[in-house]
Amino acid sequence: MGSGQRLPRLLSCNLDDYEAQIPNLAMHCYLVTSDVDPDYNCIAWAVGDVHRHWWPTASAREGPAYWPQEATREESVDAFVEAFATLGYVPCDNADLEHGVEKLAIYVSLTTARPTHVARQLPSGRWASKLNVGIDIEHPELDAVGGGRHLSYGEVACVVRRARVGDPPAPTRPWPEGRPKGRPWPTDLHLP
Amino acid sequence: MKTLEPDAKFAWPGLEQDSIEVLPLGPWGQVGTEVEAKGGIYVLRRRYLRPERDVEATFRELAGVWERETLLVSSPTEAATHDSYQKIIGLGLQCVPLLLDRLRASRRNYFWALDAITHQNPAGHSECVGDAIDAWTAWGRDNGYLDS
Numbered sequence: 090m091g092s093g094q095r096l097p098r099l100l101s102c103n104l105d106d107y108e109a110q111i112p113n114l115a116m117h118c119y120l121v122t123s124d125v126d127p128d129y130n131c132i133a134w135a136v137g138d139v140h141r142h143w144w145p146t147a148s149a150r151e152g153p154a155y156w157p158q159e160a161t162r163e164e165s166v167d168a169f170v171e172a173f174a175t176l177g178y179v180p181c182d183n184a185d186l187e188h189g190v191e192k193l194a195i196y197v198s199l200t201t202a203r204p205t206h207v208a209r210q211l212p213s214g215r216w217a218s219k220l221n222v223g224i225d226i227e228h229p230e231l232d233a234v235g236g237g238r239h240l241s242y243g244e245v246a247c248v249v250r251r252a253r254v255g256d257p258p259a260p261t262r263p264w265p266e267g268r269p270k271g272r273p274w275p276t277d278l279h280l281p
Numbered sequence: 282m283k284t285l286e287p288d289a290k291f292a293w294p295g296l297e298q299d300s301i302e303v304l305p306l307g308p309w310g311q312v313g314t315e316v317e318a319k320g321g322i323y324v325l326r327r328r329y330l331r332p333e334r335d336v337e338a339t340f341r342e343l344a345g346v347w348e349r350e351t352l353l354v355s356s357p358t359e360a361a362t363h364d365s366y367q368k369i370i371g372l373g374l375q376c377v378p379l380l381l382d383r384l385r386a387s388r389r390n391y392f393w394a395l396d397a398i399t400h401q402n403p404a405g406h407s408e409c410v411g412d413a414i415d416a417w418t419a420w421g422r423d424n425g426y427l428d429s
Binding site: 106111131140141149150151154155164205222242 | 358397404
């Protein structure tokens with residue numbers, strides 16, 4: 090990793106900005122778990138990598154990104170499934186919580202059908218999402234970051250699963266105390 | 282060899298305004314190159330390519346819009362085809378110092394714009410943002426776009 094200072098000052102920490110761009114957020118419960126960190130994106134966060142971006146860039150000029158050599162370099166669900174297969178994930182037909190199983194949900198744009206986002210299911214049944222290069226959140230429902238308006242992430246097109254291995258990575262930049270933490274769910278919320 | 286200083290732009294003995302091509306802001310590669318002038322050899326420095334105030338204001342406005350409106354966009358292609366990003370590229374070489382500063386401050390993907398404007402990619406196949414920023418920072422210093 091480079092020695093450049095990790096002090097992004099120009100990215101928004103204002104939750105209103107995120108809710109404006111993903112209107113579903115304002116209608117669902119979510120909890121902010123990490124401050125902005127542009128050094129990794131949502132795909133990386135989903136697979137537990139907090140040091141780089143994962144994206145099937147076509148050339149180096151598009152910026153630094155990692156993509157498994159075994160996977161096709163194109164913005165398609167199939168290519169994402171191939172990439173996740175290198176880590177042991179296989180497609181499955183539901184997003185239900187299963188003991189000892191970790192699932193990833195691949196979102197696609199409602200207009201282009203290209204992948205937009207990936208969320209990782211936590212042992213609690215909630216989902217962990219990094220909003221591109223911005224904040225990390227937990228959300229009980231997949232639809233919290235979905236929808237077709239503005240920059241929303243569309244809909245879940247595919248779910249992949251593997252046996253749960255180890256603990257998920259810790260947030261790189263904890264959300265400062267005292268800031269609003271989103272729209273936390275009721276303490277008696279029970280997930281199916 | 283002498284290095285031109287900002288306030289002595291045309292005051293060096295024997296150096297006349299018409300004797301070297303200080304402006305326009307390009308072609309790229311001109312910065313840091315040796316130029317023949319009356320009375321000696323001089324080196325053009327980045328200061329002469331400092332963007333004008335309106336360019337700087339335009340860049341800041343475009344960068345702000347782009348960062349806000351692509352905050353949640355993962356695809357570099359989609360982000361780079363945003364209207365504001367294309368206009369930043371259109372500002373050309375004069376915004377390279379601004380781009381490098383903004384890159385280091387925001388850590389957002391200004392790599393494609395830098396590549397498009399300078400025809401260089403010192404970051405090569407870096408996989409980490411930090412490595413790529415370090416490479417571009419070194420390039421900026423080596424080529425006179427950033428102070429050493």
